[in-house]
Amino acid sequence: MHSAASQSDAASSGNAKSDKTRSGNLVIACPQCHTLVRVPRERLGDNPTCAKCKSGVITGHPVVLDTQSFETHTTRSDLPVLVDFWAEWCGPCRAMAPVLDRLADERRTQLQVGKVNTDENQQLAGRLGIRSIPTLILFRGGKEVARRSGSSDLGSLNRWVDRALS
């Protein structure tokens, strides 16, 4: 479905997969311009910047995703992506927002938090079978590894992420 993606230089080699479990470079999608940026694993905490737009790539803030950037972040980045499917009119979604802000900040070098507005990206939400919001889906390596619906507090969200990524 996204076959063209494998043609570009970053993250295309099979070797990168085995390397990244030890050390070496991670490929991270820039939260601003969505360019793929290579960051040495040991430099993750050093505020690495995007070569193209010069923004920080580890911001500690959720990134707003549309259908296209959703694909980039979930399928091309080496960081797991926790995607919040939400809408403006949804009270529980608004209640979840500060929880997700905290999680994005606390786990900034472990995962990227993404936000998909389901009103603006209805096809994407439909394709993923989002039936209620808020729904959180955790993606790793292009695959959905966990999903939960409804609001939750930071503690239970952290435990859920820990289990999903362990």
Ligand SMILES: [Zn+2]
């Ligand atoms: Zn950038």
